[in-house]
Amino acid sequence: MLGPNILGTGKDLHVEIVQGAGAFVCGEETAMISSIEGKRGMARNKPPYPAAHGFHGHPTCVNNVETFANVPLILANGVDWFRGVGTPSNAGTKIFSLSGKVRNTGLVEVPMGITLNELLHDIGGGAPAGSVIKAAQTGGPSGGCIPADRMSTPVDYETLRKLGGMMGSGGLVVTDSGTCMVNFAKFFLGFTQHESCGKCIPCREGTKRMLEILERITDGKGKREDMDELRHLAAVISRTSACGLGQAAPQPVVSTLRYFEHEYISHIVDTRCMAGVCRSLLTYHILPNCRSCGLCARKCPVPCISGSKGEIYVIDNDRCIKCGECNRVCPFGAVART
Amino acid sequence: MSDVNLTINGIPVRVPTGSTLLQAAESISIRIPTLCYDKQLTVSGACRMCVVEVAGPAGSTRLEPACSYPVQEGMVVRTNTRELRDARRTIIELILANHPRACQTCIRNQRCDLQSACREYSIDKIRYEGEKRHHAIDTSSVAITRHPDYCILCGKCVKVCKEVQGVYALDFVRRGFSTTVLPPFDRDLAETVCVLCGQCLLKCPVAAIRDKSYLNKVEAALEDPNKIVTVQVAPSVRVTIGELFGLPPGVSLTRKLPTALRRIGFDYVFDTDFGADMAVMEEGHELIGRLQAGGPFPLITSCSPGWVKFMEHFYPEFIPNMSSAKSPQQIVGALTKTFFAERNRIDHKKLFNVSIMPCSAKKFEIQRPEHRLDDGTREVDAVLTTREFGDLLKLHEVDVPTLPDSEFDPILGDSTGAGLMFGVTGGMMEASLRTVASVLDPTSHPRLEYSALRGTGGIKRGSVLVGDRELKLAAAHGLANARKVLDSIKAGEEIHFLEVMACPGGCIGGGGQPLPTDEDSRRRRIEAMYAEDRGLPIRQSHKNPAIMTVYKEFLGEPNGEKAHHLLHTKYSARSPRGF
Structure with a gap:
């Protein structure tokens, strides 16, 4: 069905594959069309939608590769065959990119309607030894996080959306007890902020200010009002942004505020990161079982550890850069991190 | 086209299909704030200030940009909810967070x-x-x-x-x-x-x-006892300067300008309109020469320095077509430092020539190496835009609209309606035709207005019989329109005489004009220029007695050797080459 004069019909079908230049925003359909036209990858106003006015003004069908890949199979095997898998409202299969804190990572194709628990435990093999799954972020960098206690619900478009996640690209990043959810949200917001096309103000400027608030919080300089301001900015950004990138960008923050508000509070009020990830919030001190071998003081890059034979060594926390080297090198487990 | 019915803030409104929500709201006097929207440009939708609430299914709402969102039958829209006011306020604060706030x-x-x-x-x-x-x-x-x-x-x-x-x-x-x-x-x-x-x-x-302001340079010259400071005022400035003093666009203050300029301290007040009359003589005779020689056509006008630089970057193949006549600004500058200096026994090195222009590219024009006298002296020493001129007047506490009238200084300040027309798209060509037609056919009744060249259409085409010859004419304003005409000529279109002005509307829409310069102000300024031309006693450049005097006493013949030496210029392809 490719090439000129298909089956003598006089109709041609040519396929040309265009390599993108790597901008995340070019996953947004109108930005991608601009990019393929040789223009800067920036979102356009919709309507008109690409189906009416797309590539060089022509009606354009934009879909994910996964969708297109299903088409020949459905044509060959029929609709009933396709509907034989999945749920009535979400037929077929879905490919997830399973990554993060599970034993088995990689691309997995599962029937729609499978539960996250089945996905993460039966296929993913559960959390690595000694840790517990905390949450899963679904749908890519702008997807929301779904906490472990909601994972018995089926994976389909509606349920994910209701829980604050999304199907999106099929990304599935698993976090465990060693993940700080504030830091996790900050990481993804940092990505979408950097990848914003820069056109509309709420996305370009708003995500930057949200990111700065998150940086403040993970630095132990957060204020209680910061959580309200994050929610406010998130609402304005998702309601007013021009394209899907901006509309979804605050979701990692919104969903972690919804399910892991206590982690934000502990950063802000107690200046503590329970997962021990946010460096500025850590303190190191030396316990009485110190044998004054002096290894920590020698390895300290600042250096900010002092002491002498027969004494318990002392860390000057004003100068400490929280690198954790002392904790790692102490042969007696005498350097504690809190 | 059929109409669409919708409701905005509870008010039913009926607008043509394809209208935007902004247009629909405007039609019933509902204001929606915008920052990036501009009628002259394609819609951007970047600032999001114009978002409005659109009702969706089951009580849901979504926000859409009014500037770009098309109306749909039965739509229910609200433009000023608490959420929208908060969103707009947040957007402004986000801009301010990344702004110097000075x-x-x-x-x-x-x-x-x-x-x-x-x-x-x-x-x-x-x-x-x-x-x-x-x-x-x-x-x-x-x-x-x-x-x-x-x-x-x-x-x-x-x-x-x-x-x-x-x-x-x-x-x-x-x-x-x-x-x-x-x-x-x-x-x-x-x-x-x-x-x-x-x-x-x-x-x-x-x-x-x-x-880039040259106010300090001009102020220093005005203060310098060893300098004789002259000034010339471009045609369109007289209908725009009032806007900087609270008058609506299109109020002409021609006779107030000499008074204002003398109060600031300028020694001689000349008129660029005189230079425009002289440009008509030179360029008109070039056209006559080309008609006799059979080309090259089209002859293309060269008074707009933005257009000239554009041509040098993008279309240098048209250099042979360009009129070699200098712009009115450079003609007045050159004659001030030669004719005027000699006549008044002034050392031309003592002269400091200022021009007040609607144009930012004139600042580039005076620096071109071609625009120097033989001894290297610049013909014009400083350009002030209309806006800078307004600032200078305010610094000197001169309130132009309330001043008494006075006249420009003689000869280089004497002009006609034809010279004035240089400030409007199509006007340069109209001024030339007023003279060329009369010179070629002295018995004919002089035709003064060419309606095909008037109005705000981006490219105006027309033709005129000069003697027994049909001349095909085109006038383009806005350089994207110039591109279209030049490409069409390259594809074979026959045009004998082409006028290009870089700015939409011509100089009345120049980059140096007061803010805002928009569709409405351009239209009103053009009307004022036409009205002023109609009211002037002389409307043909060759009938300007001052022009006759300068040729007779100083230059000799139009396009003669001395005129060529002083009043004509050269062009060259410019790097980087544009595409």
């Missing part, structure tokens, strides 16, 4: 769209503080300086440069928070194809694009 020391103080938005939304604090985007100021251009730290990335400069002017000297670069509007490869503006038309400055809602 209103008192800003050139756009009280003429700034961002400042107006702050007032409208009662912004009295900013919730967001943090990093600000920083990029170095670019002062490389002789007319336009760029201040990226002030930029709010509305994109209007990019669009006007691309869509109206076809120059493409600016675009967005980088992503996310680092997004900036820059010339290609972050080069200095002076090293690009920028033609200094200043349309970007007219579009800028803030102070990110500014005049």
